[in-house]
Amino acid sequence: GAGVSQTPSNKVTEKGKYVELRCDPISGHTALYWYRQSLGQGPEFLIYFQGTGAADDSGLPNDRFFAVRPEGSVSTLKIQRTERGDSAVYLCASSLRGDGYTFGSGTRLTVV
């Protein structure tokens, strides 16, 4: 596509529920990044994919968070047993060779 698409744009869920956030990167971009941004803060790194594999998942806060990119294109960030502290904007970015990044508009997750 023309840009990085993230769906849904907003998600409200109850504490304890499971959520999936989707990122559709720019076609042909091999690198895909997930970040989390809390109010008033800069984005924090979660996980980075190069192709289908997670090249660096050191930013995932705990084992409730998991992400996949099975065909090297679309990625899904999965959060189990959501907690109120998971409320944030989840940003996705893609890059061809790390020499320029295109960001999606983010998914605003609210856990009530």
Next chain:
Amino acid sequence: KNEVEQSPQNLTAQEGEFITINCSYSVGISALHWLQQHPGGGIVSLFMLSSGKKKHGRLIATINIQEKHSSLHITASHPRDSAVYICAVDTGRRALTFGSGTRLQVQP
């Protein structure tokens, strides 16, 4: 201490003023990015720098690698420039490290 520090955190300016936002970093980098984020919106890449200076319209970005410092300047500021400006560095560790952003409000 954060690896990327921005100042000021908040900035209010009158339309037409010259604006400077600063970014200091404490790690070795391959590139530095200036990004713009509007409320409720995604992030737009403004500049990627590895040395020297870049200009795009009313925006100018400079970097001093020896001093580990970069500045973003906005000339003839306009209310539509109101946004959060974020500095991010590429350390070669495969993901950007972001500053906490500078919230700019330009009043008419």
